[in-house]
Amino acid sequence: MREEAGLTQRQIGKLLNKPQSYIYNCEVANRRVDITEFILWAEACGVNPKTAFNNLLKELK
Template structure:
């Protein structure tokens, strides 16, 4: 049986990172959902890897949290890589 890509080992750091961005911004899942035009359950599913987040959603998420997408992506890469390799 195939495993969904959001459950892969390589994807695991992203949901935790997104949650951290939201929490650093002082937002609840509901507040972030409102800013993004999504229900709270959508935010929950992204943060628990029940739903995969694409790059455009990453940008919208970080922007809705008041952060710079390029800076946030650089930070994510620094945290999620081992010796410069994903």
């Protein structure tokens, strides 16, 4: 989602007020993202959170 939005890890980190290392750890599954973080992440990428969640569910099937 971040890459499709054309954002670097540093850029989305700045939008979420998180360090780049936090973004990296979420993306490589070293850290789980809770639902409220997911919503903020989607919004930072310019994606409707419902759409993002539906896309995630499709990927997991």
